[in-house]
Amino acid sequence: MRASAFARSAGRGIALVFGALVASATVSAQSGSPAPPAAQPIQAPVPPEPPLMPPTPNVSAAAESIYAVARPGLLQIRTLVEAAGRQSSIGSGFLVSADGLAVTNYHVVSQYALEPKTYRLEFARPDGSQGPLKLIAIDVANDVAIVKVDGTDLPHLEFDPAALEDKSPRGERLYAMGNPLDLGFTIVEGTYNGFVEKSYNARVHFTGAINPGMSGGPAVTAAGKVAGINVAKRLDGELVSFLVPASKVSALFERAKTEPPLDLGHVRDEIDRQLVTWQGAFYHALGEQGFKAATLGPYEAPESAAPWFNCWARTNADQTPKPRAQLDSTSCSSQSSLYIAEDIETGRAELSHAYVRSVDLNPFQFAAFVSQYYGGAGMIRSWSRKRLTQPECHEDFVQRDDGGKAGPVMRTVWCARAYRDFAGIYDVAITTVTQDRDKEALVSRLAMQGVSYENAVTLAQRFLGELAWAK
């Protein structure tokens, strides 16, 4: 009820496409959208090749030859529980060098990366051979990991030169490969549809059927060159899937060739370092893009001008019985979620405004109505005792410093919580209620995930500074 003013659009679940065998066909929802993981349809047995696009004979022949060439380079990547020796999640991957370096998604190996003593990594190749995998490098922001298979002169795939320059033509046919739902290696035809416009982290929009277990597998061009790697799909659409662009994968691959491998004793420190760097760039970019003022009743409220926000509006005017206070809200959520572990997602920012005015409530009742949207820490994701500290809050009436825009006194609460696993990043939310009228109020909230304390304070100050009376 409390969060309803800031309700985000329904059904924007994005699922990472690696299989968690414990939960059978369940995948964890990646996006921080409120669509519960339960919204993910349990797949009926999906045929290995989608029957939606009946292939023409020559396309089918192309797929056949591509698969024949690429097959020896494919891997299934399994995370096993060390004690039980059984797999707890599966994904895919592929070899990119003759000496055994292979590419997959970070989220495929995340369990192992965070708990190397509890889990171990294993690969299985289409010919049935198996063996241990070493984790060499990770890139959390782009969801890429480099692993290593022992061996020499191994068959491997190469990157598509056009994709490395992010110049693939829209409509190009791509072939995604991997091992969906542990059913065996498959090849899926689909279409390259450019970069996802509203995503902060670069993602290719791939129209094709990617399923759990195919994460980390390659999507190759008709020439058999890698254009991207399978990473996620939307749960509320059909065939709406996402790839990590080849340029990002190749960058980590090049780094892994020269830099020393990841120190398994300090993976959290490495993730921490990457998260701190990532949030520095993200919040800097957010500040650079600036804010534009939206007029809500007598108030002016800031909305981000950055292109990677998804905004939704909501009103209670059409409710029955007729509400006794009218509430019109807008909520903008950044498409920048980062998957760290099953129970840690971070990297999103949210900006919400709710303009409330009394229809027939007296000032006390109106204040009680507004209280519903004031209380609570206002964080984006729910609290997890294992991963986050308890929130610490400071609340008071706040008056704008002289020199800024003229604005009302505001009742403001600042809440912050730290990540237990990562130093230097916090979840912060600031909620504020205007205090200049007794039957009208603007409730605004800025919530930031995985942000440094300095960036949070800077952005929050700017946010408060932009809340003003409309001219």
Place this chain on the structure above:
Amino acid sequence: MGEVMIPTTPLAEPAIWIEVLSRLHHDVAARYRFIDVPITVGRAYDNDVIVDDPHVAAHHLRITRGENGALVAEDLGSLNGLYVDRARKPTKEVTLDAGHELSIGATVLRVRTAAHEVPAETPMLRGLPYWPSAVLCIAGVFALAALDLWLSETNEPKAIRYFTPLLILTVAVVVWTTGWSVLTRVFTGRPRFGLHFLIVAAGLLGYSVYSQLAEIGAFALSWTALANSSYVFAWLFLGGIVFAHLLAVNRARRPLKLVIALILVAAGVAMQTLKQSEYRSTYGQPALLSRLEPPALRLVSPQREQAFFTDAEALRAKLDKARTEEPAGGEPQSEEDDE
């Protein structure tokens, strides 16, 4: 009562009264008038006062006059002896000059002469009965509760929202007051319903007023702890009410009753504090102001924006400290960071 009049002829000596007292409150259970000594007390039927107490000897006690004319009680060689007042050791013989209480077996006696002086007459309390003030208080409680419900009414108004809590309140007050009245009746023979009703009504009114002021004060003074500590005052008021009820039963043993009330308050506050802190550590909910009031009720001047953010930054040290501590009650962190 058990008064027995023994026919006498008038004499120069004042009459002697032997009073058998009740065990619990030492009220007079039976009173015997004598005009002369010796008077014997015991279980046998040749005594002047017969006591049906198995711990009393057949001939237990004899009251005579001493050399100076004072009354003297002597033990006639009983097994269980004679105890004076609260003495721990038995006495063979005692001069009855100060209205001593004599214990023989499990029976308590008092010997007084007609010359015994009684305290002055206490005036009858003809003031107002308790119930009009009690009704006034309870009306205040009801009015405040209804007002609070009305001021937090943000949806379609429904009568049932008011009716149910007020009905529950009424039943609770009636049951509580009746319970104390029954208890009082058992101990003193008078239920004192009006007094008990007044005590609970005044206590509830006091708490209602306090909690409303605390809610508004928390907003007006920007002092969240004022509203969030209301439960402490709820227990204090309850402790006060219980203490007043216990005093209304009778006036004896005040320190003991005060201790009982304080233990109740301490236990209640401790329990609820623990419950709240466990709730917070389980669900990660901060303690924030839960109810806003109309802006006109704000009394404090607002913080400057810069000061607000300075306070916000001060929280960082707390978070960093909490980060390195283990999850409260949760599983320990994996050890890989410790290597």
